[in-house]
Amino acid sequence: MVNxxxxxxxGLSIRGALRWGDYEMRNALKWIKKDGGAVFASVxxxxxxxxxxxxxxxxxxxxxxxxxxxxxxxxxGHEKEKQxxxxxxxxxxx
Ligand SMILES: [Zn+2]
Numbered sequence: 001m002v003n004x005x006x007x008x009x010x011g012l013s014i015r016g017a018l019r020w021g022d023y024e025m026r027n028a029l030k031w032i033k034k035d036g037g038a039v040f041a042s043v044x045x046x047x048x049x050x051x052x053x054x055x056x057x058x059x060x061x062x063x064x065x066x067x068x069x070x071x072x073x074x075x076x077g078h079e080k081e082k083q084x085x086x087x088x089x090x091x092x093x094x
Pocket of ligand 1: 007008009065066067068069075076077078
């Protein structure tokens with residue numbers, strides 16, 4: 001169920017990214033990392049990796065650490081922790 005208590009992580013559509021030109025791809029080299037944090041050596045290496053991900057059924061990659069990620073739909077949502085306890089205070093006779 002989706003309501004205001006649910007938040008979502010943003011992600012990148014690989015299908016969309018594969019349409020980027022070389023300029024956008026070179027920019028993406030600065031922030032898209034391999035598993036484990038290593039950088040891609042070149043635009044063609046990054047493109048190759050994206051094509052492989054798509055071929056293996058991965059459509060979306062998360063921008064942030066996400067423990068409820070769907071490789072096709074992206075973040076499935078996280079129930080936010082309640083900020084404050086809204087239960088009524090017990091009534092105390094004075
Ligand atoms: Zn998430």
